[in-house]
Amino acid sequence: MRAGELTTPVLLADVGVLEANMAAMSTARPGPMLRPHVKAFKCTALAARLADDGHRSFCCATVREVEGMAAAGLGDDLLLANEVVDRRAVDRLGVLVDSGAARVTVAVDSLAAIEVAAAGGIREVLIDVDVGMPRCGCEPADAGRLADQARSVGLMVRGTMGYEGHLQHVADRADRASRTEVAMGLLSAAHAEVGGDVVSGGGTGTWDCNLVVTELQAGSFVLMDGDYARLNLPFTEGLVVLTTVVSARSGSHAALDGGLKALAMDSGGPVLVDDQSGSAGVLICSDEHTTVTGGSWQVGDRVGLRPAHIDPTIAKHEVLHLVDDVTAGGDAEVLASWMIDLRGW
Template sequence: MRLTDLTTPALVVDAGALEANLADMAAALPGPRLRPHVKAHKTTELSRRQLAHGHAGFTCATVREVEGMAAAGLGTDLLLANEVLDARRLGAVVEAGARVTVAIDSEATLRAAVDGGVREVLVDVNVGMPRCGIAPGRAGALADAARAAGLTVRGVMGYEGHLQMVGDAAERARLTAGCTDLLLAAHTDVGGEIVAGGGTGTHAMNTACTEIQAGSYALMDTAYTAAGLPFRQALTVLSTVVSTTAPAGDMPGWAVADAGLKAFGMDHGNPSVPGGNVWFCSDEHLVFALDAPPRAGDRVRIDPAHVDPTVALHERMHVVDGDDVLDTWPVDLRGW
């Protein structure tokens, strides 16, 4: 199959760029130092490539991801790094033989783990991002309560998500160090072998963490690229130019491609067309001007600004080498 055979819009992954990203991260964070976050790609076949690079444990964002990873034989050590108030589906995965750890940050989430049949937890610590996580000074008491309830407390986790794309790398590192200090203080009270944190944007800055929960590095997007990270843009959305308008008077010409709001995660801004200027997206269209005017029927590769929600909008991704489609992987961890 060739790129021209694909129905657009279509997720396209450059095989060489993907492999380079996986290899570079494995060199930076070998083996258990990286617990790849599957929320970024939601694709068990891509997780198998990460496993082949030495990463046997995985981070998940949803119960569905945990279930899918275990069903695919990738359940050696799964962490659900989000809180849930009904852990019965997780307990069923444990009962079937997978190892599952769940994040807790309250008595309610602790009780959910007990009632659901999950026996291993991490205490989620608020290190500065106003989302989930217990205050660092209260983490030890929650760990004590978890052990008293019969749970194994494996350690702590904290996510400095608000720092992942701080443009100045030195400032990002300085702020990350402050978050890590809060996490380490909590770990002193909590105990356990794991100190988990970080993401793609801070993967090289959390040196005190025993494991890093990075995910976007494998496919990348323009927001992370703008932060100066050393990974390649592997993921694009293939689209077809369906309309063109020639320049007229003071009005420049433009082109319309068949990938719009329903093909891209837009929370980090417009996607990008290399060599062009994206004007806006509507439901099914992207309007752009290009240095070399395209023709109707031309294919364009569009770079998403946020990889995670972009992938979740598509049912499959096509792995390519140039214009050759090497493989097609289902995005099989979508949904809830």
């Protein structure tokens, strides 16, 4: 089947780009040194492809991701890399642990999170340490005390995690590397107080300059996006939202049938895959349409858009179609269709 036979807007991934990105990462971070983050793609079929390459431990961001990975037989070692403090949500994880459906480790950064985890049947945790991003994580100085508290209620403390999310998109590599070293110094110091085998952290942007973590929590590298592409990493963009020109005004503009419900806008608008010799561009994204100008399009043409941010773009779609050449528009051959089956909460 050709991509042009699919109802647009539709999400396409370039299988060659995907394979090359995975190979580049696997060479640097083989086996369990990479803990792929499924939040980036929310797709168990893609996770299974990573597992085939020897990466069988995964990061999740939501309880549903953990449940879906377990149901897909990918539950060898799942880290919920956020705090979960709602007892009903933790109980869903406890069921997986009790039944042996998955090994589940949960990040904790407070006594409250520890108590809920223990009460809900969680057996293993990481102490989540704030390494400079204002989100989750305890003060580094509190990590050892929290580890003691976790152990005192019967939890196994596997180690620490600390996500330097604020550094992933620092444009200059040397700056990114030096700031990552400082952030990871905080994590190392905390880990010395906590103990355990695991130091988890990092991401696509710090894939080669985070030299502290025992496992890298990267996900976006698989298909990249406009945000990460600016960093000149050895991973290339392979994700496209294919649309159809539904209206065209010669010499003025054309309307494509995919808009901000099909493309995440938090990091800016999309760009055209084929920019028609640099003259064409995106004018507006509205709910269900994108208006493009400066080019020449006919009603019915298939037009590809590259998103600025991969994770929330994929989360808007039900299916990811793998194609032989994502730049070929409607002529691309569809090689496989994978459900985006880890969406929601």
